[in-house]
Structures are given as structure tokens and as C-alpha cells.
Amino acid sequence: MSTQKGLLNQRSVGDKAFDTFNIIFMVIVGVVTLYPFLNVLAISFNDSVDTVRGGISIIPREFTLENYKTIFAYDTLLTGLRNTVIRTVVGTLIGVFTASMLAYTLSRIDFQARKWMSPLFAMTMYFSGGMIPIYMLMRHLGLIGTFEVYLLPALLSVWNVFIVRSYIDGLPLALQESAKLDGANDFVIFWKVILPLCTPVLATIALFIAVGHWNAWFDTYLYNNQKPQFTTLQYELMKVLQSTSTGTNYRDQNAQQAIASVSPESIKMAITIVVTVPILLIYPFLQKYFVKGMTLGAVKS
Amino acid sequence: MKSQASDQSSIAKVSSTKRFFRTMIQQKYLYFMSLPFVIWIIVFSYVPIWGWLMAFQNYRPRNNILNQDWVGFQHFIELFSDERFYLVLRNTLAMSSMGLIVSFTVPVIFALLLNELRQQFFKRTIQTIAYLPHFVSWVVVSGIVTKMLSTDGGAINDLLMNLHLIDEPIQFMAKGEWFWSIVTVADAWKETGWNTIIFLAAMSGIDPELYEASTVDGAGRFRKMWHITLPGIRTTFMVLFILSIGHLISIGFEKQFLLSNPLVNDYAEVLDLYALNYGINLSRYSYGTAIGIFNSVVSIILVFLANFIYKRVTKESVI
Amino acid sequence: MKKVKLGLSLLLVMTMLFLAACGSNNNTGSSNSGSNTNGGEASVEPMTIRLASGDANPQWDNMQSDIGKLIKEKTGITVEQEFPVGGSDADMFALMVASDEYPELVMPKGNVNKLVDAGALIDLRPLLEEHAPNIMKVYGEYIDRLVYSAEDDAIYTLPLDGVGQTYFDAGGGFQIQHQVLEALGYPEIKTVKDYENALKTYLEENPTTEDGQPRIGLSLNGGEWQILISVTNPAFYATGAPDDGEYYVDQDTYEVVMHYQRPEEREYFRWLNHMNDIGLLDKESFVQKYDQYKSKIASGRVLGIIDQDWDYAEAENALKAEGKYEQTYANFPVTLDENYKDASFMGTGYLASYGIGITVDAKDPVRIIKFLDYLASEEGQVLVNWGIEGQHYTVDADGKRVIDPEYQDMKVNDNNTFKKQTGIGNYFMSARYGDGVLDSTGNYYTTNFPDQIIAQYSEADKKTLAAYGKTVYKDFWPSDDEFEERAYGAGWTISFDTASEANVIFQKSQDIMKKYIPQAILAKPADFDKVYDEFMAELDKINVAKMNAEYSELIKKRVEMWSK
Secondary structure, three states, rough: OOHHHHHHHHHHHHHHHHHHHHHHHHHHHHHHHHHHHHHHHHHHEEEEHHHHHOOOOOOOOEEOOOHHHHHHOOHHHHHHHHHHHHHHHHHHHHHHOOOHHHHHHHHHOOOOHHHHHHHHHHHHHHHHOOOOHHHHOOOOOOOOOOHHHHOOOOHHHHHHHHHHHHHHOOHHHHHHHHHHHHHOHHHHHHHHHHHHHHHHHHHHHHHHHHHHHHHHHHHHHHHHOOOHHHHOHHHHHHHHHOOOOOOOOOOOOHHHHHHHHOOOHHHHHHHHHHHHHHHHHHHHHHHHHHHHOOOOHHOOO | OHHHHHHHHHHHHHHHHHHHHHHHHHHHHHHHHHHHHHHHHHHHHHHHHHHHHHHHHHOOOOOOOOOOOOOHOOOOOOOOHHHHHHHHHHHHHHHHOOOHHHHHHHHHHHHHHHOOOOHHHHHHHHHHHHOHHHHHHHHHHHHHHHOOOOOOOOOHHHHHHHHHOOOOOHHHHHHHHHHHHHHHHHHHHHHHHHHHHHHHHHHHHOHHHHHHHHHHOOHHHHHHHHHHHHHHHHHHHHHHHHHHHOOOOOOOOOOHHHHHOOOOOOOOOOHHHHHHOOOOOOOOHHHHHHHHHHHHHHHHHHHHHHHHHHHHHOOOOOO | OHHOOOOHHHHHHHHHHHHHHOOOOOOOOOOOOOOOOOOOOOOOEEEEEEEEEEEOOOOOOOOHHHHHHHHHHHEEEEEEEEEEOOOOHHHHHHHHHHHHHOOEEOHHHHHHHHHOOOEEOOOHHHHHHOOOOOHHHHHHHHHHHOOOOOOOOOOOEOOOOOOOOOOOOOOOEEEEEEHHHHHHOOOOOOOOHHHHOOOOOOOHHOOOOOOOOEEEEEEEEOOOOOOOHHHHHHHOOOOOOOOOOEEEEEOOOOOOOEHHHHHHHHHHHHHHHHHHOOOOOOOOOOOHHHHHHHHHHHHHEEEEEEHHHHHHHHHHHHHOOOOOHHHHHEEEEOOOOOOOOOOOOOOOOOOOHHHHHHOOOOOOOHHHHHHHHHHHHHHHHHHHHHOEEEOEEEOOOOOOEOOOOOHHHHHHOOOOHHHHHHOOOOOOOOOOEEEOOOOOOEOOOOOOOOHHHHHHHEEEEHHHHHHOOOOOOHHHHHOOOOOOOOOOOOOOHHHOOOOOHHHHHHHHHHHHHHHHHHHHHHHHHHHHHHHHHHHHHHHOOOOHHHHHHHHHHHHHHHHHHHHH
């Protein structure tokens, strides 16, 4: 009795020490990773001329709301916001659905086509035909200057397919078998049995896909720069953010003027905040899906 | 006799094709669920491959692809005879290998430690904070890093001097040999929180009964980590790791470019930047495409090689 | 709830695939509406045209400024501008060529040859001769300089630099803080030795600022692309050569070398090496980012810089905003020794460099050229330079134009808002006269003239200039007529044919230069020559001789073309 208790006590002391160190460590991590963000936030609230002096850490030296006012004065921003929200929501739903469905089919070892289908998809992560052929393809498909160009080429992310597949591989086979015995077809098994069990990984890829859509601007630049009604938030902000990083053609007056009147640092920071805060709020929302464990009632029966 | 044997084999052949179609019909739902994507990927990923022809020509945008000057492997030869190519290749592989190792160890450890936190609120908060740097652009992060390592009032030098570890500030950003480490550490700082998400998700998929059972058996937390958690995320880990090997060569150039300066450029320039400078910026589309092909071929070889080794050892396949 | 969501998305997916399969054909045509084809009188029907500009312009006003609205009213044209986004102008035009789709107008800067090779630009000559009398008048005798090359005599772009430009002030040279000059009694600053002594003396007496921050003698903006402006270009200015890009052109034989191959410039870099050796050079010069450089200047600690005013303007403004005028800079044309003359203002004749072009995708080039012609007319030029009479400027009793004081104030203190609100500075899209040219009313076309310039000087500037007996900084420079005009204009406006190997050699030479120059400057003085020799050897290894020879040919051709 006493030895057992002693054992328990010993564990608690070691445990306690570990826990304390862990907490201290996490606090340090928190501080270190929070710093760049607070720095950006501080500068965004700082007067633009004063910002040039540098040396601002996490508190603004000369507080101002000017930077945000300047940004929100761009009315194209609202259109961009609307489009970005739509593409993020729709694109995420589509992306999660497609990735998980394909992941399920590829997880089935008995699937006839698996042997060739899996590498077929996998390889595409490592090559690209290049910008010119892709652009011409979009043109042939009539996707230039449309909203669909944001969704169709991004329909499926092979990377996410493999992530989900690895997760499904970790689920007990018994589950699928029991569903089959109940006479369900493959789609139903996917929909009713597998999907609900994959919430953690689905939440994860939902986050990845959402962030991808939210931050996207290059496709707007390539395909939709003639269509202001399809502009995206990041693209609009990128335009304001233009930094002159040329370095080759600086000798004419226009370039020099551009360099001398570049968007101040503080505005760039305000843009960063405006663009990232909404997407930051998604993760806490998704966190509840990272529920530990799963209901194994189905297996037991 | 002969006819009977050939009859038998033809019967066998017929029934194997029959079996093939029978299985196909049996698995029709699986086909419905996957074939549309096969078509999609052929259209969006495989069709554009015709662009690779450019690498074998002296491509001029004015003309149609078939109406160009064919030069065979000339661009590849030029690429492989350029000293700079080997320099940037070395830099690329060095930084991406270091990055690969770090991004597959640190986030796992971090995830394990996070899991050990009992206070849910604290855990969630730290998780959220930790991934914030992912959203801060490299422009900002590189500015912060440069300032911290500067000799003119930089935090790191100040700290080291105050602790009397050094007498004079060290100009970290001027030392080429340190560049790779600086990039790796900066990347870890920026991306660890984000990379942890997937491992946490995988960990939450582990059956809690396993943990309960092991507690009864008297296992301490480290034992649990080693015998339950790590094996539990092994599949996810290996899939991600092997797939990431394919990205060793094509890692973009933004962070290296932003953190570099003329003094360390020999260590900082990576293949993608080289491709930009000597390819598309000089309107040498063919040369740029040749580099792209090189990247792709190497990436695919690396991935399939890694997968092959994995298959040999574990009998499973990632692809 | 999730099920409903997922079910809906399935439907969406199917619809998407269906649409894609049917080849949904949303119109991809240009946003050109109502283009008239009768080509007679310039119609005022609204038309929108796109302009892709190689220079970013954060103050672009989308025709919403005072001038913008007026232009739209008068010509019916709405200009939508596009800028390089997230990349450089080289990227933007490379992509444009790759996608084979062009906006109506382009300002490609140095990327013209990409566009010409791709057949993207139309020959403007017939249009100019028939529809653009104002433009032709502005270019006058220089019209032949607009021709693309000896082999191709089309006119692809209309240069945007002002014709007949007179420079009234100098924005470059070597900068030194006013307080340093004052403390030393305004000594002569003519040679690098003078400059060095001034910095050294002041630094010894005032090693820190009032709040204990260490002062820095000379800081160079060498960590990013500005290494060209702050480190290497001064080498040729200090040794009597003009700006011909990265080359030095012999004015008699037109033989070419890269300017750092000149022995004189080696000595200049040796001086920088010496500055580093005695601790006057900021050790961070080649490591610091642009932001850090600016914040150093804005802190007032940096005694001397070698830069162009537009590069450090933002930092100086921060100082001015705090009233620290004595910590802002005066500029001097410093040379290696008394024998050299700073050739910043060596004549070029009309440069005819970066311009605006009309592309093959323009549906109504006649209408567009007429629009550009309007901007080039006297009325148009006064509009885009001065603004609207009665609003931005008034005409006094003597017929002189006077900028409204409120706008003048905005122009000096809040230039960004000034540009965006009035639109002045945003519509330089066509041929125009430069500074110093008078219009038919006896006023200057532009708003840069001596009175204006002096009005923009701070008290510190005026005090320093008075101490040296000068009125503007340019007075320190040798007068323009001490030099002969270059028959080929300026070297940096000439580029190689896109397919030429010289482009690759050039890129390599830049990689080499950026590696060795900093190394040479930071090396121990005893090793300087060794490093510089290695630098020269590396250049030879990549065969710059071939590139130099090719460049020499181009220069000779240009001389021939322009001397007709």
C-alpha cells in the first residue's frame, strides 16, 4: 500500500515539474510568436511619418486611425471582400467535399483502379505545364474573366486528398465492414460512416483551403484584372501595397516619384491586419472539431 | 489435348476480363466518386504539359508552339554547364533539407507538449497564438529578423553582450555560412504553429481507450507518447514527410530573397530565383521551362524513391 | 446542418463540372464600349481604355481627381490603369507577352523590346502624321529619335520625358548634414578627401547624439537593389563619367567597358575601403534593409549619405516633421580629386527613352492618338501640370500663373494627398515639354522653375547655400556647357535585342559585381587589390568583352541614326 502510494506520489512530483516547465515553455512560445503580430498591429496604429523612424515594438508611439481610414476609403475593397468571402465559403465546401470523397475511394485497397489512379494524382503535385499553357487552357475553357476561374481549377487539392486518406487509413476497417453488411453502397458508407468520423482532419483541410482562398490574389491578377466586379480582397490590398522592388528601371522621373511616394510602412501594416484578422477568427471556430477520440459504439456492436 | 489447354486458357482469359468488368460494376459507386476527378486532373494538370515542348525550342511568343526553332537539349546543356546552377542547387537543397528536418520534428514535439497541457483554455489560446506568425508576411518577418540580428541595437547582440558572452556585436546577417541556419530558424518561428495543426488533428484521432488502458498498466506520460501517440500519427506523418520530399527542390524564393543581402548572396540564391532572373525576366521562356522540367523530374524521382524505400521497409505505400 | 451543407455543395460541384464541360463562355472581350468608326471629328462618346504602367502609382485617382474629371469630360475617355502587382515591371510585361493579351495602352519602360518582339505594338508614325499635330510639334526636330532601331524605323512608343528639359536643381551627389557644415564653418567640399575630413572631424568631436546614440559617419544604402545608386553609380560621377548605365563609353571611339573596369573607379572604391578601415563607414551598409536605412537617417544620427533625393525623401520628411532641419542634408558634387568634374548634367539632347505605346489589341487607335494629342496640346499640358485655372492656380495682373497657396502648402507637406486629389502628376501620359520651356503666355509649362525650387527649400538649406554664396544646389555643379552633348543620348536607354546572349552576360556581370564590390570595400586595405583583381578576372571569365563590343556597336548605330 505505502509503496503504491509512494509510487503515485513520485509520479506526481515528476509530473508536476514537467507540467510547470511545460507551462513556462508555452508562455515563452506564446510571447515569441505573438510578438510579430503585435508589432504589425502597433505600427498599423502609428502615424506614417513617425513610423519611418523605426523602433516601434508593440505599442504605437503616435496613435492614429489614419491608416485604416485610408484603406477603407477604397470602395473597391468592399467588392473584393464580398468576392473573397464567397469564394472562401464556397471553395472550402467544395474542396473539403472533393478531397474527402476522392480520399475515401483511394483508401479502399480493393478498389480496382487504385493502382493507377493514385500515382496519377500524386505526380501532379510535382509538375506544371507552365504559366503560358495554363493561361491558354483557361482561355479555351472560357474561364478568363469569370468567377468560376477561382473555383474550378482549385476544385481539388491532391495534397489534401492524401492527408485525408492517411487519416481514413487509421480508422478501423471493422466500421466499413459493418456498414456493408447493412447493405449500404459505397457512397452511403462514405457519407454516413466515414465522413462523420473524419471531423478533425476535415476541419484541418477546411482551414487550409479557406486560408488559401482568402489569401489568393495571383489568379485575380492573371485572369480577372479586367473585371473589377470579380476582384478579390487580397488583390485590392496588394495594389495598395505595391512596393517598388524593380531596381532596374529607376532612372526616369515616374519611377523616382513612385519610390519617393511609396505607400508608407504603416499602411502596409494596416493592410496586413485587415487581411488576416478575419481568417484568424476561423481557427478558434474550428477548434471544437478537434475532439479527441471518436465514438466507438459502432464498432463494439 | 492442345485444343483443350488452349480452350482452358481462353476460358480463363474470358473470365478474367469478365471478372474485370464485373468488379467494375460492383465498384461503380467508387468509380462515380473518382472518375470525374480523373477527367478534371487530366484537363488541368496533364494537358498543359504540352508547354514542356518549349524547353526544346527557342520559344518566341509570337508564333504557335509547333512553329518554332527546335534546339533539342541545348538549354539543358547550357543549364548543366552553368557554374551558378550548381551553386543555387546546393543552396536550395541545403535549405530545404534543413527545413524538412526541422518542420517534421519541432511541430511534432510541440504538438506532444501541447497535448500535455491540462487547462483547455490555455491550450487553445497557445495554439491560436502560435499560428499567428504564419499570417504575417515574409516581408514583415524578414524585417524583424534583420533588425533583431543587427549590430546596431539589435536585440540578440544586446542580449549576448549583456550576458558577457561576447565583447563585440556579431554581424550575423553578413555571414554566409550562418544564412542557412538563420533561414531555417526564422521559418521554424513562422511556421511551427501552423504545421502543428495537422499533427494535433491526427493525435485527436487516436482512440482514448488506448490511453486509459495504458494508464492502468502503469505507463507514464513519456511512455504513452512513445508507444501510443507517436505510432498513432505515424501514417499521417509518413505521408506528409514523403510527399514533402518531392518539394525539396522547388521551394520558392521569397524568404531567402528577403533575408539576403549582397554579402551572403552566394548562400542565399535558390533555384527558383535563378529561374526568374535568367529565365522569364530575360524573356528566355525556353530556358525557364527547361529548369521547370528539371525540377519536376527530380521531384518525382525523389518522391517515388522515398516511397519505394518506405514500401520496402513497411510494406505500405504512400502513393 | 452539415449534411445540408454538403449536399448543397455536391450540387454545386456537379453544376460546375457541367458548366465547364459545356465551355461556359463569359465574354472575355475588352471593356471597350461605343468606339466610333467614322474617324472624323473627335467624338466625345465615352470610351474606356486600359493602360498598363510599368511604374506603380499609389496615388492614381481613377479619373476621380479634379483634373481627371475634366479630362474625361473633354475627351470622353476613361483611363483604367494597371500596375505591377506583387512583382516587378519586368514580370508584368513578360506575363503580358506570354498571355498574348494586351491593354490598349502600355508604358513598358525598359521592356519595350519584349513587346516589339512579340508584335504587340503598332507603328505610330502614320497615326502621328495624320492625327497628332500637337505631339509632332512637341517633339519637333527630335522626332527621328523616336525610331525604334536602324533596322526597324517604326515608332513604337512616344517618349514621356519632357522635351527641352533644363535641370534647375541637383538631387544627387554626396549628402552631408547641415549641422556638420555649420560646426566646421562651411568648408569646401569638393573632393572625397574634403568629404572624409568633414565627417571625421565632426564625428570625433560629436561621437554621440544628445540621447547617447552613436553617430554614424557615412551610411550606404547597399543591402538591396539601391546598391546601384548609393555604391556603384557614384563611382563614375566621382571620376568624371556620365551615367551610361553600367557602362563607360569613350566619347571619341565609342569603345565600351563596364564602368567598374576603369582604373579610376578602382581608386574610388579604394577610398570607400579606406573609409571602412578608419571606421567612418557604417558597418551595416551592405546588410541593412531599406527600412533600416531610412530609420537611421530619420533618427538624425547619420552625418553623410551618398544617394538620390527621391530615395531618402521619406526619411528626410520624418526629420522635417520633427523640425530637425539642421539634421537634413545639403548635397555636393564630390569627385575623386580636383581634376575630375561631376558629369551628372552632361547633355544628352532629347533622351527619347521610356514612353507610351498603343498595342495591337486597341480597337480604335485613331481615337486614342487623338486623346494623347489633346494631352500634348498647350491646353492639355497646362492642365496636367498646373491644374484648373481658378481652382489650383490663378493668373495675376502680369499674366503670371500663381499656384493657390492652399494647394502649394498641400503639395509640399502632403504630396500624396495633393496628387490624388488634384490629379496633378497623374496624367503625364503623352508628349510634353520639360522644365524651363515657356508656353505662348510666357509662363512655364511645368511647375518646376527656379522660384518654385527656392520656395521649397528649408531655412537650413537657404542658410547653407548663402554661406557658400549659391542660390540652388545645382550651382555647385559644373555648368552645363562645360560638357559636350553625347551624340547617342544616354547609355542606359539602349538595350540589347531580346535574343542576344549579351543579356545573359549582363545578368551574370551584375551577380558578380554585387558579390565583389561589397567584398572589396569591406576587405582589409592590404587585400583590396587582390579582391578587385579577382573581380576583374571573373568579369573576363564570363566574356564581358563580347557584351561590351556588342554594346559598342549599338551605340555607334544610335549615333548614326541620330545624327541624320
